[in-house]
Amino acid sequence: MAPKTSLSGFPEWLPAERLVELHVLDTLRETFELHGFSSIETRAVETVDQLLRKGEIDKEVYGISRLAEDEEAAAVAKEGKLALHFDLTVPFARYVVDNAGHLNFPFRRYQIQKVWRGERPQDGRAREFTQADIDVVGDGTLPFRYDVELALVMIDALSKLPIPEFKLRVNNRKLAEGFYRGIGLTDAPAVLREIDKLEKFGADKVAANLQQNVGATAEQAHAALELASIRTEDGTFVEQVRALGVADELLEEGLSELAEVMAEGVRRAPGKMVADLSIARGLDYYTGTVYETVLVGHEKLGSICSGGRYESLATSGKRTFPGVGLSIGVTRLVSRILGQNLALASRAVPTAxxxxxxxxxxxxxxxxxxxxxxxxxxxxxxxxxxxxxxxxxxxxxxxxxxxxxxxxxxxxxxxxxxxxxxxxxxxxxxxxxxxxxxxxxxxxxxxxxxx
Amino acid sequence: MAPKTSLSGFPEWLPAERLVELHVLDTLRETFELHGFSSIETRAVETVDQLLRKGEIDKEVYGISRLAEDEEAAAVAKEGKLALHFDLTVPFARYVVDNAGHLNFPFRRYQIQKVWRGERPQDGRAREFTQADIDVVGDGTLPFRYDVELALVMIDALSKLPIPEFKLRVNNRKLAEGFYRGIGLTDAPAVLREIDKLEKFGADKVAANLQQNVGATAEQAHAALELASIRTEDGTFVEQVRALGVADELLEEGLSELAEVMAEGVRRAPGKMVADLSIARGLDYYTGTVYETVLVGHEKLGSICSGGRYESLATSGKRTFPGVGLSIGVTRLVSRILGQNLALASRAVPTAxxxxxxxxxxxxxxxxxxxxxxxxxxxxxxxxxxxxxxxxxxxxxxxxxxxxxxxxxxxxxxxxxxxxxxxxxxxxxxxxxxxxxxxxxxxxxxxxxxx
CATH class of the missing domain: 3.40.50.800 (Anticodon-binding domain)
Known part of the structure; x- marks a missing residue:
């Protein structure tokens, strides 16, 4: 185990531990490149305006400012207040817009960098951690097929790491939203926010909250929970959803998309992919497929690889850039590997x-x-x-x-x-x-x- | 050439350019590991107290603070104000002290990370850039031999990069300080600060400044400039210094150390190393050997690889950790390679x-x-x-x-x-x-x- 860090939330590894982290990073890079993804890095800072555009995360953002106040005031007046990025998606979207004239779309990129979040030091969550992202972004349109491919790339990458068995859980926002609409619940994001708390609160509490906070009837809450209880490792979730007797066009589109993902999942990565209709993902910008990944036996660790489809990753004038991607929480994964001795380096130094x-x-x-x-x-x-x-x-x-x-x-x-x-x-x-x-x-x- | 970045001083590369940067980073890593250096990374932030301990650089430091002010106030009260590191030496010294019980000394490490300096946006200097450092640090003592070895490791690394011919210029603080003392100038740091401006101001101006600012006589200023004019690609600098007729014990020690470095330089890396008695290095903490490196024909770019010996890299109670190391300015180097098309990737994407x-x-x-x-x-x-x-x-x-x-x-x-x-x-x-x-x-x- 690593010694106690001198600043909580900022993990640092000893040389032998760093070798394990390097192995994880090298394996991810190699796999992403074998699948034709280009490396990019973005600067660590964005303007605060850019970072807060999607809202809600402002409490966690670290602003930066020169200690020399006069220098700082002049710079802020010129270019706005700067802050450290809290994920790699917002910077990537900005990079795509900045460089659209120099990129070939669909553009496949991977990006492995540190991100920062101002978590409270006392709750032990990392304030600096490494993410490894892959995304494909199109100009105007992006074939659905990439939703299938990107899940398979991540399964390939995770399969090569020294980690326990994992399950990539897939759902589809259209499926959920269409179903809710079909039973008369029109505020899909609000319903999803409640469903997102299923693992934390349990079904009874979520049913009560759906009635109290979203105005659902007992029957609607029941139906929404029935949908969320469906979990299959193949395409049979379709029949189970149909058996609930809800008809909606968007629901059908979602079912068909998720069925396409699962069909290839069964064929190419048997046992690794689960259609899990409880997966909600907190963020509002997902519009179709959503992914989460858990380590079997380590479910409380939370998702180690998440993402989804966003019809509008970025916009520039009249141009829209749809994307689909997933992000691995490398530090979370490496901390678990080291904390439970799941992997070992053959020696502690490079020297032979x-x-x-x-x-x-x-x-x-x-x-x-x-x-x-x-x-x-x-x-x-x-x-x-x-x-x-x-x-x-x-x-x-x-x-x-x-x-x-x-x-x-x-x-x-x-x-x-x-x-x-x-x-x-x-x-x-x-x-x-x-x-x-x-x-x-x-x-x-x-x-x-x-x- | 890269498109104009949207935030000056924060360079970002296009995918094809990033391949050149990755090649540089991979080559450095491979070479450092072949020489038995272990990889470490330190957190991006240190406490402001830690960063400002060596003084003088406070204008360039970026403090970080949560946008949520109440959260920030509580954290600062608990752990002090935090800021982004401006080099990798100060964090490494802190890491050595934090982890001294877990490291084997002499400890050889390399560290390749981004650093941040709050330069004025308008003067075009990078505010975010990558450094690649190697250091060896001892517990109490550290054999002089490492001063020779580390220069040779960097020459090996730089020789493998797609860059023009380079010269690693070496000097020795003891040599300079002993010489100044021998001619009656006791404030060596002050003399060195003036000598450091030789390339910028020329000999006449520096001679005048030595008299005005350091209280040197015309003869003393002349002698100091004569010393600084000595430049040899072998050990003959020793005779040239002796010909100036100054006797001092510390001077002899410095001459002997620099001669040892040059003897191996001539033997193992002919034409790559220069004994250059004008090299001063700005920072006060160097105590013996100092290094700078220029690309031939690109001297105005400044040093691309610098460092030296510090008898007290870090201290902890009664323990002292001497070190010697060099740092490559990777972003400066890659910017020049890309800006002048010095190297090309065989294709723009990993896909074959x-x-x-x-x-x-x-x-x-x-x-x-x-x-x-x-x-x-x-x-x-x-x-x-x-x-x-x-x-x-x-x-x-x-x-x-x-x-x-x-x-x-x-x-x-x-x-x-x-x-x-x-x-x-x-x-x-x-x-x-x-x-x-x-x-x-x-x-x-x-x-x-x-x-």
Whole structure:
């Protein structure tokens, strides 16, 4: 476990823990690139106006301002107050509008960056954390097929991580909204807000709230909860919804879309995808498919990967940019992996070989050996002083460096090299221009632990 | 060139430009790891007290505060005012103290992160930029050898980047301070501050300032400028300094240290290292070796990689942690590479192959082909709709995707696959379980352009 951080809500990792995080980040990047997503980064700050456009989150936003007040006043007058981004969707939307003339639509991008939220320090939620987002954004239109594809890309990415079994839960806003309309409830966002609290409050409380806060009758509340109780790992949710006897055009559109997602889910990622008609997602801007992901056995951790379709990710004059995307909460995931020892790095440092020194004058020769090894991708470092060999070996042992290299000059001037595997104690002659460690020792690897 | 950013001082790259930046970051990371440096990241924020401990930079610091004022007041009362870090050295020093019980000393780490400085928007300097730092920090003592090694690691890293020839300029604070003392100037920091302006003001102006501001005689000013005029690519600077006839113990120590750095520089990186006795470095905390790096022909860009030795990087009670390190200004370097087209990505997107659709029902089969290719590390994407082949090829062409894959079902039910290199127009039969693109098309590569 990580030591207690000196500032709560701002997690920092020790070097061995960072290797686990790097493995997660590398795996995500590699997968996203294999699926043809381009990397972008946006600046950490946006104007406050831009950030608060979607409302409701202002309490969590960190404004930034120069400590030198006169400089700050001049800058604010010129460009507005600035603040740190709290997600990667709002900045991406702004980037798309800023650069629309330079991008090819549909534009596929991934973005892995830190975001900041001014959570209360005492409740232990992160105030700085890393998100990994993928989105596809179109110019004017965006084929529905991307709603299917993006879920599959995330399943591919998550499947390669050292994490427990997961379930990607999918729902559709049109389905829910059409159903509510079909039973006479027209304020769909208000109904969804109540349904969103199902896991927290339970069905009875939500039924009561639907009647009190949204003006539903007991029958309407009952029907809405019946819809939310449907959960299938295949397309059979369609019949279950139909059995509730509600007719609505938007409902049909939603059913058909969700059925298309599930059909490919069953075919391409069996057991990974669930049609879960209780999924509401808090944010108002989703307009169709919505996604959430839970780790089986870790449901209380909350969703580790969420997103959805937004018909209007961004607008610029008369242009509209629809999008669909998902976002992984990397820090939440890595904190859980580290906190429960779900994965381990094969060693704690990148170094595979310590080149020892036989005497103080041999440092430069040792660097020559190191250069030869590095040319073949073998990470190594050279001892800083010619301490006794036992001490140099201990240096390697303490750090988890598996090999120590010894060079010596014989009386006849010939240099001999040997390399010792300090785990087994085996020491063998080695040629600096040829020797390779076993493949599993070449680089640090991270794998799920057996715990 | 990048489009004008919407907020000056906060550069953002287009996807093709980002590939160049990623290449630089990947190359640095790979090199640092080959030399046995561990990755760490620190939080983006420190307390203002921590940041201002070294003084002088307060005008440039961005404080952060929640927009919700009541939340903010409570947090400041509890943990102090927070601000964004302006470099990676101050946070690293704090990290070392926080985690001293969990680290092995000497501790080698690299750290690649964004930093923020509240520069005036109008002078065009970046307010958000990426630094790549390496440091070695010891507990109590740190062998001088690391001063030699770290310069060589940075030379190795910079040599692998698509940048013009560079010179790493090295000097030594002890040498300068001892020399000044030897000629009767005791306020070394004040002398260094004047010498630091040599490139900007020229020798005459600096000589005058030394007399006016530091109280030097004309002879003392002359001697200080003679020292600063010494520049050699080998160890001959020692004789040139001795010829000035100044005797001082600290001067001898500095000469001996710098000679050791240069001896290995000549041996291991000929032509890359210069003993430049005018290098002063602004910051007060350096105590021995100091480094700066310029791109030949781009001297006005300023130093792209700087650092030095600090006998007291951090302290904790009675413990002192000496360190030596260098920091690359990645954004400055990448801006120059992009601005002058010094390097180019082999294509603008990660995708190597577009899998086309013969009809709307073939999407899932096309995904099967894509899955087979991705299993061999071939980045690909599937067309979102079965537009005419000409349109699908145009989609690939516009993005710089080199290959388009075609699958069709013959009358006898047999599926045939072909792949077209859209640059040459050559189209050949291909097996999705076996086909590989030429090695140079497998991944995006970035290389120095011929311009």
């Amino acid at each position: 070989v310590l080149i020892s020194l036989v005497d103080e004058d041999s440092w430069s020769d040792a660097q020559d050996v190191a250069t030869q090894l590095r040319a073949r991708g073998i990470a190594c470092e050279v001892s800083a002083s010619a301490a006794k060999f036992g001490k140099q070996i201990k240096y390697a042992d303490k750090r988890g460096i598996p090999f120590v290299w010894f060079s010596s000059i014989e009386d006849d001037g010939v240099v001999t090299h040997e390399v010792k595997d300090i785990r087994s104690g085996e020491q063998v002659p080695a040629d600096p221009s040829l020797w390779m460690p076993p493949a599993e020792d070449l680089s640090v690897s991270v794998s799920a632990s057996q715990a | 192959v577009l899998i086309s659709l013969v009809d709307e029902d073939s999407w899932s089969d096309a995904q099967d082909v894509a899955t087979q290719l991705r299993a061999r590390g071939i980045a690909c994407e599937v067309s979102a709709s079965a537009a005419k082949f000409g349109k699908q090829i145009k989609y690939a062409d516009k993005r710089g995707i080199p290959f388009v894959w075609f699958s069709s079902i013959e009358d006898d039910g047999v599926v045939t696959h072909e792949v077209k290199d859209i640059r040459s127009g050559e189209q050949v039969p291909a097996d999705p379980s076996l086909w590989m693109p030429p090695a140079e098309d497998l991944s995006v590569s970035v290389s120095a352009s011929q311009a």
